Amino acid sequence: MTALLRKAFAPLHHQLQDWLLRDKHKTTSLTLGHSTVYVLPSKLGFGFILVAALNFILAANYQNNLVQLSSYLMLVLVLMSLIQSYANIKGLQLQFKEVASGYANQERTYRLSLANQQRNSYAIQLQWQGSTTLVEKVEDSSQDVSIQGGKQARGYYKVPRLKVFSTYPFGLAKVWSYLDANADYYVYPAPQPHNHGLSKQALDDSPQQNSGALSQSGNDEFDGLKEHKQLADYRRISWKHFAKREQLLVKEFITEADGAYVVDFEKFPGDVENRLSLMAYSIEQAQIQHMPIAVALPGLILACNNSDEHYLKALRALALYKKRGSHHE
Amino acid sequence: MSNFASSALSFIYIGILMMLSAELPTMLLSLLLLLCLWNLLLANKGLTRPAMLATNLLAAALLAVLFITVNLKQSVLLFVIMLLQASILKLLQAESAKQQQTVIVLTFFSISTVFLYQQSLYSTLLVGVFFVTLTIALASLNGLPTTRLAMRKSIYSLCIAVPLAALMLVFVPKMPAFWQLPGANTAKTGLNERVDPFDIASLAKSDELVFRAEFNDDQAAPPYYWRAMLHTSFDGKAWVKEKAPAYERQNIDWPAYTGSAQIYLEKSANPWLYTLGDGVSPAADVRNINDGLLLRQDPSASNFKYPLRYRPQLPAALSQYEYRYYTQLPLQGNPLARNLAKRLLAKSDNVDAFISELYEHYRYQGFTYTLTPTPITGSNSLDIFLTQTQRGFCGHYASVSAFMMRSVGIPARLVSGYLGGENVGDSNYLSVYQYDAHAWVEYHDGEQWQRFDATSVVAPERLNGSLSQVDQLQQEFRANLDLGLLQLSGFKSLNWLRIQLEKIDYRWTKWVLGFDQEKQNNFLKELLGSQFAQYSMALVVIGIALVLFVILILSSRHRKVQLTFSAKQLAKLFNAADNSSLLSPEQLTPVAQLNYLATHTPRLKTQMEQISRFYIQATYEQKPLTKKQRSEFRKVVNKSIKIIG
Numbered sequence: 001m002t003a004l005l006r007k008a009f010a011p012l013h014h015q016l017q018d019w020l021l022r023d024k025h026k027t028t029s030l031t032l033g034h035s036t037v038y039v040l041p042s043k044l045g046f047g048f049i050l051v052a053a054l055n056f057i058l059a060a061n062y063q064n065n066l067v068q069l070s071s072y073l074m075l076v077l078v079l080m081s082l083i084q085s086y087a088n089i090k091g092l093q094l095q096f097k098e099v100a101s102g103y104a105n106q107e108r109t110y111r112l113s114l115a116n117q118q119r120n121s122y123a124i125q126l127q128w129q130g131s132t133t134l135v136e137k138v139e140d141s142s143q144d145v146s147i148q149g150g151k152q153a154r155g156y157y158k159v160p161r162l163k164v165f166s167t168y169p170f171g172l173a174k175v176w177s178y179l180d181a182n183a184d185y186y187v188y189p190a191p192q193p194h195n196h197g198l199s200k201q202a203l204d205d206s207p208q209q210n211s212g213a214l215s216q217s218g219n220d221e222f223d224g225l226k227e228h229k230q231l232a233d234y235r236r237i238s239w240k241h242f243a244k245r246e247q248l249l250v251k252e253f254i255t256e257a258d259g260a261y262v263v264d265f266e267k268f269p270g271d272v273e274n275r276l277s278l279m280a281y282s283i284e285q286a287q288i289q290h291m292p293i294a295v296a297l298p299g300l301i302l303a304c305n306n307s308d309e310h311y312l313k314a315l316r317a318l319a320l321y322k323k324r325g326s327h328h329e
Numbered sequence: 330m331s332n333f334a335s336s337a338l339s340f341i342y343i344g345i346l347m348m349l350s351a352e353l354p355t356m357l358l359s360l361l362l363l364l365c366l367w368n369l370l371l372a373n374k375g376l377t378r379p380a381m382l383a384t385n386l387l388a389a390a391l392l393a394v395l396f397i398t399v400n401l402k403q404s405v406l407l408f409v410i411m412l413l414q415a416s417i418l419k420l421l422q423a424e425s426a427k428q429q430q431t432v433i434v435l436t437f438f439s440i441s442t443v444f445l446y447q448q449s450l451y452s453t454l455l456v457g458v459f460f461v462t463l464t465i466a467l468a469s470l471n472g473l474p475t476t477r478l479a480m481r482k483s484i485y486s487l488c489i490a491v492p493l494a495a496l497m498l499v500f501v502p503k504m505p506a507f508w509q510l511p512g513a514n515t516a517k518t519g520l521n522e523r524v525d526p527f528d529i530a531s532l533a534k535s536d537e538l539v540f541r542a543e544f545n546d547d548q549a550a551p552p553y554y555w556r557a558m559l560h561t562s563f564d565g566k567a568w569v570k571e572k573a574p575a576y577e578r579q580n581i582d583w584p585a586y587t588g589s590a591q592i593y594l595e596k597s598a599n600p601w602l603y604t605l606g607d608g609v610s611p612a613a614d615v616r617n618i619n620d621g622l623l624l625r626q627d628p629s630a631s632n633f634k635y636p637l638r639y640r641p642q643l644p645a646a647l648s649q650y651e652y653r654y655y656t657q658l659p660l661q662g663n664p665l666a667r668n669l670a671k672r673l674l675a676k677s678d679n680v681d682a683f684i685s686e687l688y689e690h691y692r693y694q695g696f697t698y699t700l701t702p703t704p705i706t707g708s709n710s711l712d713i714f715l716t717q718t719q720r721g722f723c724g725h726y727a728s729v730s731a732f733m734m735r736s737v738g739i740p741a742r743l744v745s746g747y748l749g750g751e752n753v754g755d756s757n758y759l760s761v762y763q764y765d766a767h768a769w770v771e772y773h774d775g776e777q778w779q780r781f782d783a784t785s786v787v788a789p790e791r792l793n794g795s796l797s798q799v800d801q802l803q804q805e806f807r808a809n810l811d812l813g814l815l816q817l818s819g820f821k822s823l824n825w826l827r828i829q830l831e832k833i834d835y836r837w838t839k840w841v842l843g844f845d846q847e848k849q850n851n852f853l854k855e856l857l858g859s860q861f862a863q864y865s866m867a868l869v870v871i872g873i874a875l876v877l878f879v880i881l882i883l884s885s886r887h888r889k890v891q892l893t894f895s896a897k898q899l900a901k902l903f904n905a906a907d908n909s910s911l912l913s914p915e916q917l918t919p920v921a922q923l924n925y926l927a928t929h930t931p932r933l934k935t936q937m938e939q940i941s942r943f944y945i946q947a948t949y950e951q952k953p954l955t956k957k958q959r960s961e962f963r964k965v966v967n968k969s970i971k972i973i974g
Contacts, residue, residue, distance in 0.1 A: 047434045055441050060504040065844055066444040066453055070460070072494035072501070073487075074437060076873070077464070080486050083877055087884035118887045123472035136474040169482040170464060171430060171471040 025161070025178040028096040032089055032164075037177050039086050045078055045172035052078070081173035088168045089175045091118030092138060096181035099149075099159050101315075103280065105190035108149040110162060112179070115142035127163040152187045154276065154319045159183045188315040189273065191281035196268060198261040198282060198293065260304030261286075263314070264296040276318050283318070287311040297321055333476055334429050334466035335372035338420050339365045341436060341459045345413065348443050348452060352406055354398035360391065364417050371421070378424055388418050409442045426470045433467050448596065448632060450837040461487060489880065493873055500853070500869040503846045520599070520745050524560050524768055525567030526702070526724030527710040535763040538595050539747060540603060541835060542637075543758040545589040553749055554769065554780065555603040555761060559620055560743035563735070565659045566710065568728055568743040575618035581609050586638035593838050594633040600624050603746060603761075608639040620644065632842045645777040647740060655740030655773065663732065665712035670733035680739055680774045684781060687730060691783045695719055696726075698788035723748075726783035727768040734781075740773040741781075748784075748791065753831050760831060894959060895947040898966045902940065905970040919944060936969040 006013075024036055041049065052074035059068035097111035110128045114121075114135060121138040129149030147162070165176035263282045268275040279295070286293045292306035295314040302314055343365045350358055364387075371378055379387070391414050399407055416435050423429045440459050443452065461483060468479035542553075560568035586609055594602070602610070607621030612635040614626040621643055625633065647655075673686040696719045703718040711729050714721060727743050734741035748767035750759030769782040784791050853862040899919055906912050906926060913925040920941055927937035943962045947954050954962060 044430050044434065047431070048437070051434055051438045054438055057507065058441060058445075061506045062445060063503075063506065063845065064444055064448070065498060065842055066448055066456075067441045069494055069498050070437070070441050070444075070456075072497040073460070073490055076490040076493045076497070077486060079873070079877055080490055080880065083881045084482075084486070084884060087881065090885055091887075122474065122478065125472070134472050136472060167471055169471065169473065169479075169486070170467040172467070 021178065021180075025180040026182055027179070028181045028183065030094045030177070030179050032092045032094070032177050034086075034090075037086060037089060037175050039082050039173060039175045041078055041082070042167050042172060042174040044167075045081065045174070048074060048172050049078055077170065078172050081170050084169050085166060085173040085175040087119075088121055089124070089164075089166050089177075092116045092121050092124065092164070093142070094162075094164060094179045095142070096159075096162075096179060096183065097144070099183065099185045101186040101188065103188045103190050104151060104154045107151055108185070108187075110147040110149060110159070111144065112147075112162070113142045113144050114138045115140060121166070121168075123168040124164060124166050127165065129160060154187050154189045154273075155323050156186055156316075156320055157184060159185065186316050186319040188319045189276035189280040191284045192274070192277035193281055194268075194278045196278060196282075198263060260292060260294045262294045262296050262304075265298055266296070272322065276321060280315065280318055283311055283314050332372050333469050334426075334433065335420070335423070336369055337462050337466045338429070338432060338436060339369040339372065341440070341462060342413070342417055342420065344455065344459060345439060345443055348447055348455065349409070349413075352446055353410065357391075357394055357398055357410065360394065361413060361417055364421060368417070368421050378422060381422070384418055384422050387421075388414070391418075405445065409445065412439055412442060430467065430470055433463055433470075436463055446596070448842050450834050453837075489876070493876060496872060497869055498844070499849070500865045500872075502866055503849055505846070520557055520601075520766055522558070522560075522570040523567050524569075524724050524728060524743055524745060526721065526728060526768075527566070527705040527714065537763045538834075539597075539761050539763055539765070540595060541593040541758050541760050541838065542603075542750065543591045543593070543839075545591065546587070549588060549590070549605070551749065552785075553605060553747075553759065554744075554767070554782075555605065555747040555750075556608070556622060556744050557601045557603055557746035558622065558744070559771075560745065561655065563658055563728075563732060565662050565708070568731065575616070575622070575624060578609070578617045578619060581617060583609070583611075583638065586640050588637075588639040588641075590637045590639070592635055592637050593843060594635070595838075596632050602635065604637055605639045606641040607643050608637055610635050610637055612636055632838065634843050634845075643771065643778040647773050652740055652773075655742055656735050656738055658732065658735045663709050663711040665709070666715055666729060666733055667736045669715060670736045673733075674737045680772070683734075683737070683739065684772070684774075684779075687733065687781075688783070688786050691726065692786045696721075696783075696787050698722060698784060698791070723768045723782075723784050726787065727770050730781055730783055731770045731772075734770070734772050742771050744769055744771050744780075751831075753828050753835070756832065756835070758835060760835070893947065894954065895944050895962065898962055899940070899944060902966050902969055905973050909973050911973065919948075932972055933969055936965050936972070939965050940969070 030036060052071045055067050055071035055074065058064070059066075059071055093115045095113045095115075097113060099108055099110050102108065108129065110126075112126075114124065116138050117140050122136065124135045124138055126133045126135065126145060126147050128147045131148055131150065133145060133147045135143070135145055149160075159181050162179040162181070163176060164179065165174055167174050263279050263286070265275055265279060268278045270278070283293065283295065285291075286306075287308070290306050292304045293314075294304040295302040295317065297317055300317055302310065302317065343362060346353065346358060346361055346365070353361075370376065392411075395407070395410055395414070399410065401407065416432060416439050419428075419435065420432045423432050437460075440456050440463070443456055464483040464487060465476070465480050468482050469476050471479075473479045473482070542555075558570055561571045562569055586607075588605060590605070592603060602615060602623035602625055604621065604623050608623055609617045609621075610623055615635050616624040616626055618624055623635075623637075669690075673690065674683050677683045677686050699720045700722055702721045702725065705713045705718060707713075711732055714725055715729055731741040731743050745766070745768045747761045747765040748769075749765050750761040752759055767784070769780060769784070771778045772781055773779070850862070853865050857865065857868075903912060903919075903922065911926060911930050913922060913929075917925060923937045923941045923944070927934045927941075940962070943954065943958060943965075946952050946958075
């Protein structure tokens, strides 16, 4: 029931929160102060207040001053917790470092550094993507912290908001704030190991390049490549047939990636995601070997190259394929 | 960290159980203690906690034991035990920090239930220790790096919170009870509705406080006979309390009651209250009933106080019906006692003479007062006591005397209550303990009720003060007392300590426990004036807001820059030099400044060079100063300061 309600009100809740927070937290570095920190009793704190109320009723009905005192004491403790929690987190400096791009089968890591020039902060908790990391003590010298987030589907993402909170000292009050770094990252398709060859797709073979690639061999990866070579010959025969289907592509391909190994979307079996995964593996392997490759996706061709930017560009292209324009929050 | 919380909780529950041990059935008590010990073991040995099913079965078993061993009428006790059981079982299951936090919050309620049964200063201090430990446990579960820090934070917070809470207790207007709740029964009184002393071999006495009486006049004088209830019918073996319901007294002649006292009753579930002679009370929750006795409107567990007005003479008139009622006896039994009474009556011609004959009989026929009488079983126990054993305490003498009086047609009844009370170190109050419990006789001499107490001839010292102060019986008395400070009262210093503690406890009872709505009203009116008293709540809110604001300011201060030892010394020196305007007007490094002083103020030259050496060693050469060097450093600096000014 509550879950249903929460679901129903989620968009409203988001809007309300955005409006309340405005743009105060949209920054890569934030020093917590009274305008950026929110304080309320925690769940445990509300339980504590409930017990204090029970004690109060008990005290009134039995006219018992000692129980009454204990009830007041509990109330004051909650109030003091609110203050101490706030004082503890005040002055905490959050500096966003990065969320590195990576493959879909890897967990994302949020890296930031913490420091507090004004005082030591204790028991700071950082929550990101559903996982929480505890930092027991933050001192004036800055300290790097990474938070392991979850895995995500391939795509292009804006860095989700980081929540920083603490229930110091007794767990009765909760102070929290957000760091909404304006940064992004890519999640590439999870590489899936395979034996499909890369075809050297060009009208005329250039043996130098071929042997050039092979000359770097000497490990398992390139055993595969040899096989691919045979496959490549086979594929060359059916090339025209292929060209009829994707005419534009072929033309570009021929002009831009002449005589290179091509990681070609169309050459891989399976559905879109599967093909992208297989391609990601090929690109990853090529990067390891610094082998020049060209990448072909329906509607996009990346010319043969072996620079790191090139591989990155290729992987990004895979991440964005058929997802363009749709940013994930 | 969670180990600390779990162990601390075990100890707290052991403490709570021990404090309530008098109320709990032994079996249940030992079972719950075992569970606490088990949890202690689990917490420290890292063993696996019992499964859900096992705990549920355990809970069911404990409930069964509870319902078998505890009377269902004791609803408050049932509730308290169930709360304790649930908390302890939950503790046994609590593995994660979150679960333990829940148990801790629950325990804040559990420790309050102790106050339903015990409110002495010492119990309060003990519960206070529990409270502190609970907050430390809470902090330790909250990701603080060390338990030490958790302790520091807890104690710091409570040092501020306790005065604030006390302030609230004083200034926040008290609420009347919302609901009528059942009282927490305690059956610890020394008094009983049935007086049957004959099968008792040893009168075990408790040194528990029953009440304190603060006299508002100086007409009170010993012996203090505190009347509580009347036993008006003899069933052949024991004197029992009147079954008929008491009736309310009408048309009380208030001015006739010249004695005045304030009674501070310890918590008790008994309805009867205590009075000297014929007593009445103007308090609304006290019923003034026939025979000059008082009853409590609603006996509950809490401490209670009431004003008492009293006069020595008892209500006089005796109707025909009452005469018959007070001379009733079983037709059979105790022939020797009846005979003895007849013989004594034959020697005298009126009631007064009979009474003196009876006193004489006790005095000269070898009767002695003892707390360890020979037990008498079977019928005709009065006869056996009168003729054979002749050793007994108040109950024996009172039972026999009332019987003999009735047998010769003198209206008589047994009264139980307390005799005396301890006047601690010249204070204006008496403390009456359970061991002061007493029974005596009231007889009607034709005009009014009179008191007859055989103890006054058998053990006359007993009349002037507390039983603890009767020299003759002290040995015996101490042997019969539970171990306590009183038992050691033979040692002078310990007795002094006992008296001091007793005084503190009196103030505690009077000022803290007895701080009720009326006292609060008076206090607020006196402090704020009657027209502002109603704003006390606002005062509290403002006061607390202010204190919290100050704490906020204080705790938001920036970290202090920690000066090193040598930097402090230099700062001292430069400060002094600056005051005598010896410093260079330019901004210089410390060493350059020292050089400047050495060259421009030649009388400081040697000292400055020395200081410079120390400073360079500590600051730039990374060689910490030894203890000796430190003290030399300090000496040189002080000397230089002396030279400067």
